[in-house]
Structures are given as structure tokens and as C-alpha cells.
Amino acid sequence: MRVLGVDPGLTRLGIAVVDGGLGRAVRAVAVDVIRTPADDELATRLLKVADGVEAWLDRHRPDVVAIERVFSQHNVRTAMGTAQAAGVVALAAARRDLPVMFHTPSEVKAAVTGSGRADKAQVTTMVTRLLRLTEAPKPADAADALALAICHLWRAPVRNRMAEAEARAAELAKAHRARLAEAAKSGGRRPAGGAAATPNSRAAGSRAVGS
Structure with a gap:
């Protein structure tokens, strides 16, 4: 599986491509940062981000895009x-029918360092080690993008197994409800041979026996 990891941002957007192999084997394909000038208009900056990301999607053709989930910060802007x-x-990604997955910062940190509270230096160190890079990726946005891709590669099998288990449980529950409905329906059926006897017909039958 090939994952495009993105650490979103307007001034610096970290972007990386990582391939996943058997087990937990991972290999860095490319990593960079897309920058936009802070004094440009917002629409222009977003256009530059879009152009840069689309170029990466066309060049590397990932199977999935992993993006860091954005949380509220002290600086609302x-x-x-x-x-x-x-x-x-x-x-x-959606324009290319690519699945998009969002991962929280703590999920990413826990995946690559074992601790959801790791700092950026620890994340960079582990990413460098896991990918066997000759030097640490810089700036931190680039390292975070690599970490996002690794996180998705390692979490995807677990997520898939959970989805399969949930789907199987839903099928079993549906089948169980169908059996209950069928049992309830069968229990309310009248005996074969005609309609149920009315009080008048039972009384007439009693007189006939006694006559």
C-alpha cells in the first residue's frame, strides 16, 4: 500500500509518500514541504496548496491519503x-476517488513512538530510525507527514479487521432478528384445517354430542 501523508498548514504543509510492505516494513518514497507566502491572499494560498498536492497525487499515485485531524488551537486564525x-x-483526493483517512496527533505519536504525548523531536527521531533515513527530515512538518503515513500503514490492518468484525456482527444480528420475526409469525398461525372455532360453533357441537 502506498500512502500520501499530509500535515496540513497554510504557511508550511508537510507532504510525504511512504510504501508499506509485509508486516511493519515501511519505505520512504518522497518527502517535502509546500510553502505559501503569508502576505498572499487566502484564496491564492489555497490554490497554491491545491496545485502542489495535485502534482504529488499525479506523480506518486497513492492508494490512500492520510491527513492529520485538525483540533482547536489557541490561535483561532x-x-x-x-x-x-x-x-x-x-x-x-476525492476528485481522484481516493479514500481519505484522518488521524489525531496522539494516534500518530503513539504509532511511531509508543507514546501519545511524545514531542516533535521524538517523532522525528523515530521516523528517521523507522525509515532508515541518512538524516532527519526537516522541518518538523515533513517529519510529521512521514509519521502520518506510517501511522496509517500500521493502523489500517487493525481498522480493516474491526470493520470486518462489525460487518459480520451486523449480519448475525440481522439473521437473528429475522429468525425471531419468523418464530413470532409462526406462533400466531391458526391450525391447519380451517378457521378457529367460534363460541357459537362450540356450543352447537356440545348439543350435538348430548342429543
Whole structure:
């Protein structure tokens, strides 16, 4: 599986492609940062992000796009810009019918370091080690994009098994409800041979026996 990992942002958007092999084997294909000038208009910056991401999608043809889920930050303006950049990436992937998965920062940290509270330096160190890179990826946005791709590769099998188990449980529940409905329906059926006897017909039958 080939994953395009994206650490969204307007000023710097980390972007990386990682291939997953058997087990937990991972290999870095490409990593970079898409930058937009802070003094440009918002629409222009989003267009530059879109153009850059679409070029990566066309060049590397990933199977899935993994994006960091945006959370509220102290700086509302920064959070909004990050969310807008993430939306542009998701739209570009959707136009190519690519699945888009969102991972929280703690999920990513836990996947690559074993701790959901790891700092950026620890994430960078582990990404460098896991991918056997000759030097640490810089800036941190690039390392985060690689970490996102690794996170998805390692979480996808678990997620798929959970989805299969949920689907199987839903099928069993549906079959069980159908059996209950059939049993209830069967229990209300009248005996074969005609309609149920009325009180008058039972009384007439009693007189006939006694006569």
C-alpha cells in the first residue's frame, strides 16, 4: 500500500509518500514541504496548496491519503487556515476517488513512538530510525507527514479487521432478528384445517354430542 501523508498548514504543509510492505516494513518514497507566502491572499494560498498536492497525487499515485485531524488551537486564525488546507487536500483526493483517512496527533505519536504525548523531536527521531533515513527530515512538518503515513500503514490492518468484525456482527444480528420475526409469525398461525372455532360453533357441537 502506498500512502500520501499530509500535515496540513497554510504557511508550511508537510507532504510525504511512504510504501508499506509485509508486516511493519515501511519505505520512504518522497518527502517535502509546500510553502505559501503569508502576505498572499487566502484564496491564492489555497490554490497554491491545491496545485502542489495535485502534482504529488499525479506523480506518486497513492492508494490512500492520510491527513492529520485538525483540533482547536489557541490561535483561532491559525486553526482555521490549517483546517482550510486540510479541506483542500481532501477535495483533491476525492476528485481522484481516493479514500481519505484522518488521524489525531496522539494516534500518530503513539504509532511511531509508543507514546501519545511524545514531542516533535521524538517523532522525528523515530521516523528517521523507522525509515532508515541518512538524516532527519526537516522541518518538523515533513517529519510529521512521514509519521502520518506510517501511522496509517500500521493502523489500517487493525481498522480493516474491526470493520470486518462489525460487518459480520451486523449480519448475525440481522439473521437473528429475522429468525425471531419468523418464530413470532409462526406462533400466531391458526391450525391447519380451517378457521378457529367460534363460541357459537362450540356450543352447537356440545348439543350435538348430548342429543
